[in-house]
Amino acid sequence: MLNTTLQIVAVLLGGALLMNLIRLFRGPDLPDRILALDTLYINSIGLILLFGLYRGSTLYFEAALLVAMLGFVSTAALCKYLLRGDIIE
Amino acid sequence: MHPIVELIICAFLLLGGLFVLLGSWGLLRLPDFYTRLHTPTKATTLGLAGLLIASMIHFSLLEQRLSIHELLITLFLLITAPVSAHMLAKSALHHRVRMQKVTQGQHLAESAREREGPG
Amino acid sequence: MSPNDTQRRGIRRWLPMPVQSLILFGVWLLLNNSLAPGQLLLAALLALAIPLLVAPLQQAQPPVRRHGLALSYTLKVLYDIVVANFQVAIRVLGPSSRLKPAWIAVPLDIEGALPITLLASTISLTPGTVSAELSEDAKWLYVHVLDLDDEQALIAQIKQRYEQPLKEIFGC
The missing domain is CATH 3.30.70 (Alpha-Beta Plaits)
Structure with missing residues (x-):
């Protein structure tokens, strides 16, 4: 049962990633694209966790944590750039 | 593994997956940036929390000990999600990203841009 | 100054951010997902050392009262x-x-x-x-x-x- 559910949820997440990609390409404004990128990051964390569950290994936890951190930092940096035209004040 | 526990894990996984999908669905189909901002930041965070809870239960049973380090990701997302939502809203506001005509209180957006009180 | 005050000041000096120290301790243990004695010791060391290093950067915030x-x-x-x-x-x-x-x-x-x-x-x-x-x-x-x-x-x-x-x- 768990394996079937994992496959279903992986399909759901794949659909979510696809929608994010469409928004990323369609835009129309820069904040839209940054938001799509941020959501893409968070959804991919979910996919990494699913893969960890599927393989029965906790090794993927570190990868997920790193992706979460990088996602937040890059979103914050991009927003800062949009707001001030400069990342480091 | 006990079937009832497995059922609980599956329920959390499905709920999480559905909320993540809902977040991205909102991102794709809502009409303007400010409304789009609402679903991915919150529905997705809740969806991921569902996946993380499922993962916690699963590994705690698999390794026969308390395995709750997924809590760190949940906490991290819970702290960073409102910050990135706020920064995105702020940069969109100052970049004058267009908003829907039906949006009420557009004069407030104008005074928010100037960082003054309303009116 | 009462002896009690002096004592409190001494604690403040070596433990400038008690709540943050506790959080650091917990986060390190969660990160390693273990309660082994070595990890406990390392967590305690980090929880003591990092606040000492970053305390000067802290800005005064209103304390939690309740x-x-x-x-x-x-x-x-x-x-x-x-x-x-x-x-x-x-x-x-x-x-x-x-x-x-x-x-x-x-x-x-x-x-x-x-x-x-x-x-x-x-x-x-x-x-x-x-x-x-x-x-x-x-x-x-x-x-x-x-x-x-x-x-x-x-x-x-x-x-x-x-x-x-x-x-x-x-x-x-």
Whole structure:
């Protein structure tokens, strides 16, 4: 049962990633694209966790944590750039 | 593994997956940036929390000990999600990203841009 | 100065941020997912050393006065996030032309960077509202609402449900 559910949820997440990609390409404004990128990051964390569950290994936890951190930092940096035209004040 | 526990894990996984999908669905189909901002930041965070809870239960049973380090990701997302939502809203506001005509209180957006009180 | 005061000052010197030290200790153990003696020792070392290094960077924040209320506030917000998410999910799945997005301005009674940040984050985390900008004098918080029914009722709800407890927690 768990394996079937994992496959279903992986399909759901794949659909979510696809929608994010469409928004990323369609835009129309820069904040839209940054938001799509941020959501893409968070959804991919979910996919990494699913893969960890599927393989029965906790090794993927570190990868997920790193992706979460990088996602937040890059979103914050991009927003800062949009707001001030400069990342480091 | 006990079937009832497995059922609980599956329920959390499905709920999480559905909320993540809902977040991205909102991102794709809502009409303007400010409304789009609402679903991915919150529905997705809740969806991921569902996946993380499922993962916690699963590994705690698999390794026969308390395995709750997924809590760190949940906490991290819970702290960073409102910050990135706020920064995105702020940069969109100052970049004058267009908003829907039906949006009420557009004069407030104008005074928010100037960082003054309303009116 | 009483001996008790001197003692407290000594503790403050070697443990400048007690709460943060505790959090660091817990996070290190969670990160390694173990309670082995070696990890406990390392966690304690880090929890002592890192606050000593970063304490000079700290900005003074109002202290938490009521810890019990802070805990119940956290639980309340978590509960609200889950429940309100379901409500917003239903609205998002319906036709988008029926949504009534709006900007509102919430007058703030609380002051200080930390309480206002907490309030803005709470507003952003509970579905249906995102805080977007703070006025220069920190008296007004501008919030975007996904589906507005009654402006005054929403402002009153934010003030009573979230701002009031925060005000009591920080005593400001």
